[in-house]
Amino acid sequence: MAVSLALGFPLYQCGSRKSPPFRVSVDGGGGGGGGGGFPSFLPEEVHKIRDPFARTLAQRIQRLPVQVGFSESCIMSSCVMPRIRTDASPVVLLHCFDSSCLEWRSAYPLLEDAGLEVWAIDILGWGFSDLETRPPCNVASKRYHLYQLWKSHIKRPMILVGPSLGAAVAIDFAVNFPEAVKELILINANVYTNGTGVLRKLPKSAAYAMASLLKSTPIRWYAKILVFNGISLSSILDYTNVGRLHCLLPWWEDATVNFMLSGGYNVTGQIKRVKQKALLICSECDNIVDQKFAEKLRNELPNATIRQVPGCGHMPHIEKPYAIAKLIADFAQAASCEDRLVPIIESVACNN
Numbered sequence: 405m406a407v408s409l410a411l412g413f414p415l416y417q418c419g420s421r422k423s424p425p426f427r428v429s430v431d432g433g434g435g436g437g438g439g440g441g442f443p444s445f446l447p448e449e450v451h452k453i454r455d456p457f458a459r460t461l462a463q464r465i466q467r468l469p470v471q472v473g474f475s476e477s478c479i480m481s482s483c484v485m486p487r488i489r490t491d492a493s494p495v496v497l498l499h500c501f502d503s504s505c506l507e508w509r510s511a512y513p514l515l516e517d518a519g520l521e522v523w524a525i526d527i528l529g530w531g532f533s534d535l536e537t538r539p540p541c542n543v544a545s546k547r548y549h550l551y552q553l554w555k556s557h558i559k560r561p562m563i564l565v566g567p568s569l570g571a572a573v574a575i576d577f578a579v580n581f582p583e584a585v586k587e588l589i590l591i592n593a594n595v596y597t598n599g600t601g602v603l604r605k606l607p608k609s610a611a612y613a614m615a616s617l618l619k620s621t622p623i624r625w626y627a628k629i630l631v632f633n634g635i636s637l638s639s640i641l642d643y644t645n646v647g648r649l650h651c652l653l654p655w656w657e658d659a660t661v662n663f664m665l666s667g668g669y670n671v672t673g674q675i676k677r678v679k680q681k682a683l684l685i686c687s688e689c690d691n692i693v694d695q696k697f698a699e700k701l702r703n704e705l706p707n708a709t710i711r712q713v714p715g716c717g718h719m720p721h722i723e724k725p726y727a728i729a730k731l732i733a734d735f736a737q738a739a740s741c742e743d744r745l746v747p748i749i750e751s752v753a754c755n756n
Contacts, residue, residue: 443467445482446532447652449645457509458646461524465505465532470553472539479539481553482532484508484524487516492740493586494521495732496554496562498570500719501594502618502660504531504650507567511721514729520736523558525550527573529659531650541659542666547577554584561586563736567721568594568692572669579674587739588682589732592693592718593701595671604667611661618660619651633689633717643722675704682708683735685720685728692718 442450443465450462466485469478484505486494495515499507505524515522526533528549529541539545550573554562564585566574571593578585606614617623624644628635635643650656682705686698695712702710711731716723 443532445534447649449652450649453645453649454642455509455646457513458506458642461506461509461512467532467534468553468557470549470556472545472549472552477537479528479537479549480534481528481549482526483553484512484522485557486521486523488519488521490519490521492521493736494523494558494560494562495736496558496564497522497524498527498564498566498573499524499530500567501569502530502651503647506646506649507719508721509646510725511729511732514725515732518729518733518737520733523562525553526650527570529663530656532653535653535655535659538655538658540666541662543576543669546573546663547580550577551581551584554581563587563589563732563739565589565591565732566593567591568718569669571595572671575671575674575678576669578680579671579677582679585680587735588678588680589685589735590682590701591685591720591728592687592690593684593698594693595669595675595701596697597670604665606665608661608665611664612657614664615657615660619648619656621648624648630691631718632723633687633691633715675701676706678705680707681739683731684708684710685731686710686712687716687718687720688712688714689716690718 442459442462445467446462446465450459453459453462461484464484465482467480467482468485470481471478482505497505497508497512499505505526508524512522512524528539528546529535535541539549561583562585564574564578564587566572566588568591571590572595574585574588574590575595578588621644624647625640628640628643628647632643684698684702684705686693686695698710702708713720713724713727713731716727721728
């Protein structure tokens, strides 16, 4: 109950839902590996992580300066930067509620192998940024921070990918800054809940107690059982260590409480205002977000298609990285082809 209240969404059982007619038949897999040192700003506990894909991506996390209006100086903001730059729209990966760019540990190298320019961004208040100045971490601050990061470092319309609550972040951002977003990819979108509104009226002391509970190993352990469609006991502890690593930074509790007490995301009124083309990805056995909401979202978005990934739970980019990487790459490459065709079509139309 504590987990569902804090995350702001209901729990469902996968066996009670009817599957939509779209399927992806690609099996899951892994990403890359490697050695080397970790950035000094990561908690020492990063050395306990065994997953080679998480270790490799952690070694690539950087902090970039982002100037924001609510701070006198730059916020050194954590992300994974692309190794290649292309003329096509960059793919920018967000993450779930109270998570980090390490979510993309398995899919990220596959997307790079597909020739995409890929960024994995930590949303303000989560991840591994330097927030010693304790900036506000409400929705408006998260939105503006992402915009300033985009404006300073990415600089071109992007394909914005949002899993779970990250889908609400993506929709909110796309509506408020449409010039920055070319297309959307929403994975098991958690967009029909009233944010963390149930927690807004908590006394601050109770909110801190809730935050302390959220970062505890037993709660994170239990969350992994809910999120994944079958996970071995040997993997649960390592996944837990990866998932709570950012919680060990000294500012995490303050940022989390600030977000909770602000009310969180509520984008239901923004969905029909989305102008961008969208790909919706839903999992066959998602115990967190019911598939009926994916169908509802497809009907409300002006230009959306939906695909289902079989045999996995709420985080298919970890469980089925090959499937997710293929869907993202195909969508991004189709967008790139459309960009190349538009000048040709316009030229032919003018000549005729």
